[in-house]
């Protein structure tokens with residue numbers, strides 16, 4: 001059976017060039033980057049060359065790039081680390097209702113364990129934060145604003161530069177979870193004016209379990225892990241040398257191919273949407289119509305449940321995901337779709353198709369042949385219709 005992978009916002013395949021770049025560091029050059037002997041120094045050299053590639057790509061010096069185990073750790077590090085280091089300034093943090101769970105749960109943690117107050121800003125029907133609401137949410141005791149660059153469920157992009165300006169003017173640190181944006185949108189941390197930025201390699205055809213936090217010099221933050229003298233003493237632990245090398249390679253390629261890939265994925269997502277709209281009634285695009293990631297297409301198929309759609313797609317070899325998390329049998333609507341004001345009949349039948357550079361028009365044709373009959377059949381059986 002064909003396999004059509006349309007879940008690239010969950011993770012992506014490691015590309016061949018990336019694997020080739022990693023291989024020597026999994027095999028012969030296995031040294032610990034902290035060792036002083038030649039074997040260690042070869043590993044160290046590879047790490048520092050990778051740090052340079054990543055720093056240059058995001059418009060900063062290599063020293064500002066701290067390697068982590070991925071997006072989740074980078075988000076935890078930024079939020080908990082800044083919260084704990086700035087208790088004397090205050091215990092208030094601002095974020096949004098549509099963040100990734102790595103940010104939301106870090107915010108809940110500092111509320112419950114450190115006595116912080118967190119403001120969860122609402123978003124408009126496209127998933128965009130209101131800058132005036134942000135301005136009025138900032139207080140004397142606010143230490144951090146954390147707002148994602150691009151939403152992983154609906155693809156909506158935020159006005160990051162404007163948010164950074166507001167945070168800076170008020171003397172508040174600004175962190176952005178840019179995990180979905182890296183490799184798909186240009187990111188220049190200096191031009192944007194952000195203080196911290198989370199990245200993960202496996203969302204851009206790199207390996208899993210490696211990522212980075214951009215950390216502007218002078219940000220008051222506690223180390224996330226303590227131990228040896230790694231990463232400016234901000235994140236102890238033996239460096240994941242092959243992972244770091246793979247991350248840099250993946251980013252280098254993604255940056256070079258960004259325009260071409262975005263054009264291609266935009267074409268595919270437009271083709272899928274318009275093809276489905278031609279064949280089906282009552283479908284609805286979630287998220288911003290233009291100001292969005294080109295690869296992300298979140299569609300509500302009204303009157304059916306996302307979970308049953310996913311299972312039926314799966315049987316045809318089409319791998320997508322729901323916008324909604326299924327918690328122990330009860331279908332809870334996605335917090336993102338709820339925040340953009342989608343009524344339950346729209347949020348329940350929502351599917352996220354997320355393209356990668358490898359997807360083809362032929363695959364979209366296959367989806368356009370297979371999906372409409374599934375939707376029609378499920379609707380015919382649905383008590384919601």
Ligand SMILES: *Cc1c(COP(=O)(O)O)cnc(C)c1O
Pocket residue numbers: 009010069070071072073075100102148150151152177179180200201202203209211
């Ligand atoms: C995937 C993702 C994360 C988590 O990154 P991991 O490397 O899988 O831990 C965080 N934020 C966003 C927006 C994501 O899409």
